[in-house]
Amino acid sequence: MKSYANGIDWVVAGLNAACRQMPGGGNHFLVAAEFAIVITPEEIRQLLDELPESLLKWLNGRWKRAWHLAPYWRPGTPQAIPCEFVEDENWHAQIVRFANVALPKNCCLTVKLIDSKTSWRLIFKFSHLLFDGAGAELFLRMLLQGQAKLPDGCPGSPTPALNRWGELFTAGRRLNASLRKFSRVPLRQLYRGNKQAGCDFLTASFMLDEVSAACDSRFGPFTLGSVLAAVVGRALWLWDNPAWPPGNILLPMSVNLRRAAQKEANIFFNRWSLMPLYWAGMTADDGLDWWVAQVRQQLAELTATGLAYDFERANLLMRIIPASLEGRLALSRFRNGAGSAMFSFISESTVPLSWNHRPIASLIHYPIVPPQPGLGIFFTAYGQQLNLTMTWQQQSFPDGTVERLFSAIVEELKIKN
Amino acid sequence: MTEEKILESLLDEIAVVTQTTTAELLPDASFNSNNVNSLEFIEILLFIKQQWGCDFILGGLNPVDVASPVALSCRIASELNGAEKS
Numbered sequence: 001m002k003s004y005a006n007g008i009d010w011v012v013a014g015l016n017a018a019c020r021q022m023p024g025g026g027n028h029f030l031v032a033a034e035f036a037i038v039i040t041p042e043e044i045r046q047l048l049d050e051l052p053e054s055l056l057k058w059l060n061g062r063w064k065r066a067w068h069l070a071p072y073w074r075p076g077t078p079q080a081i082p083c084e085f086v087e088d089e090n091w092h093a094q095i096v097r098f099a100n101v102a103l104p105k106n107c108c109l110t111v112k113l114i115d116s117k118t119s120w121r122l123i124f125k126f127s128h129l130l131f132d133g134a135g136a137e138l139f140l141r142m143l144l145q146g147q148a149k150l151p152d153g154c155p156g157s158p159t160p161a162l163n164r165w166g167e168l169f170t171a172g173r174r175l176n177a178s179l180r181k182f183s184r185v186p187l188r189q190l191y192r193g194n195k196q197a198g199c200d201f202l203t204a205s206f207m208l209d210e211v212s213a214a215c216d217s218r219f220g221p222f223t224l225g226s227v228l229a230a231v232v233g234r235a236l237w238l239w240d241n242p243a244w245p246p247g248n249i250l251l252p253m254s255v256n257l258r259r260a261a262q263k264e265a266n267i268f269f270n271r272w273s274l275m276p277l278y279w280a281g282m283t284a285d286d287g288l289d290w291w292v293a294q295v296r297q298q299l300a301e302l303t304a305t306g307l308a309y310d311f312e313r314a315n316l317l318m319r320i321i322p323a324s325l326e327g328r329l330a331l332s333r334f335r336n337g338a339g340s341a342m343f344s345f346i347s348e349s350t351v352p353l354s355w356n357h358r359p360i361a362s363l364i365h366y367p368i369v370p371p372q373p374g375l376g377i378f379f380t381a382y383g384q385q386l387n388l389t390m391t392w393q394q395q396s397f398p399d400g401t402v403e404r405l406f407s408a409i410v411e412e413l414k415i416k417n
Numbered sequence: 418m419t420e421e422k423i424l425e426s427l428l429d430e431i432a433v434v435t436q437t438t439t440a441e442l443l444p445d446a447s448f449n450s451n452n453v454n455s456l457e458f459i460e461i462l463l464f465i466k467q468q469w470g471c472d473f474i475l476g477g478l479n480p481v482d483v484a485s486p487v488a489l490s491c492r493i494a495s496e497l498n499g500a501e502k503s
Contacts, residue, residue, distance in 0.1 A: 220476045220477075220478055220479075221458075221478055221479070221480050222448070222455045222458040222483065223455065225454070225455035259434075259435050259437075259452075297475065299456070299459045300462065300463050300466075300474045303459055303460050303463050347454045347456075
């Protein structure tokens with residue numbers, strides 16, 4: 001049975017193409033597990049060598065008929081997972097270097113072990129064509145628990161899902177109407193990214209329980225995700241950055257479409273979609289409460305209209321539109337890029353808290369961002385940690401501005417009651 | 418509407434949102450234990466607004482109300498009873 005692409009995989013292929021000229025050569029991402037106890041290269045090699053051939057074929061596959069009506073994933077020749085080992089106390093520089101190197105051709109996973117004498121970082125680089133962030137975590141769970149195998153059943157869409165034109169066109173019309181308002185107003189965003197510059201990262205860690213309790217206490221139960229989006233939106237609006245013109249804030253928030261019961265069958269391919277959060281008409285007097293209320297209201301409206309599912313379905317249609325019209329449509333709706341910054345929150349990690357009897361001290365995602373928007377702010381919850389990663393494109397922002405934005409977000413997350 | 422009926426409808430909706438079955442849900446356990454995250458919780462709040470007209474999207478719930486599906490159905494019932502009396 002063939003594994004066909006869904007509408008989001010089409011979007012990801014576009015993002016991958018947008019990153020083609022960057023040093024990383026594509027839109028991959030890293031997941032780094034930090035250990036406080038020594039990890040040896042031999043252990044890692046053994047872990048990777050235990051991967052079955054059926055899975056290696058899958059990891060060495062590629063999209064066949066990528067821009068065709070019905071692209072599908074074709075398994076390739078099984079090859080050992082490339083793995084490198086370095087000793088360097090400057091682990092951050094090693095991570096940046098690893099992120100800005102291309103994956104080998106038709107290879108969806110490489111690994112690097114950084115020995116920094118007092119800490120050891122096991123870093124997995126995933127191709128976004130085959131994995132999304134939550135899927136990568138499910139894969140790591142399978143790998144680190146010694147249960148790596150190709151999941152039963154078809155890992156992708158079992159059909160091209162095109163024989164439901166009424167539904168697809170209805171989704172397309174609704175999506176178009178929803179996105180139209182964003183194309184008419186100026187946004188605070190990067191208007192020209194450097195297509196050939198690499199990415200850099202800043203990270204911070206918070207106590208998940210503390211932030212969550214502060215959010216519950218001030219904004220009500222189950223508000224953590226909304227508060228994180230509001231904090232980022234507000235920080236972007238207040239950001240003192242001469243490279244950004246004044247305007248409204250658009251945060252295309254990634255949402256995970258996997259549900260609890262589907263976890264095992266949904267490791268591969270992209271199972272997220274978008275919910276565009278948009279703030280207009282704000283004033284300097286509007287505190288975080290106003291921003292959070294806007295998020296809650298919009299999330300309810302977007303959930304009611306099912307926009308995330310429309311986005312997934314409507315993108316299937318893009319494959320049947322002639323390239324010139326496709327370009328015009330994309331330009332009219334995303335004229336200046338992809339909003340103010342990429343944003344996502346993985347609210348529950350599935351990666352185990354230990355491996356080979358050693359606790360994993362932290363787990364950080366390092367996504368690459370395309371030249372536009374050139375900036376991404378990502379949160380992941382892991383154990384008792386809430387981890388923040390900010391990615392930006394080097395050379396696209398004036399010196400010191402990115403650090404100022406990061407400090408503003410960190411400071412705001414010390415939520416006061 | 419009785420609290421039992423509300424709980425039944427609520428569990429049906431949680432099963433839809435989490436794509437499980439009602440048999441797998443634990444009515445007395447937390448929403449987290451029932452695999453409901455903060456975004457899925459908004460879907461549940463939306464359902465409550467559409468089904469019973471109780472709007473908790475912008476606030477109005479306290480931690481006790483969301484301790485479990487049972488606690489939330491109890492809160493909805495008290496809102497509805499309050500509305501009937503007034």
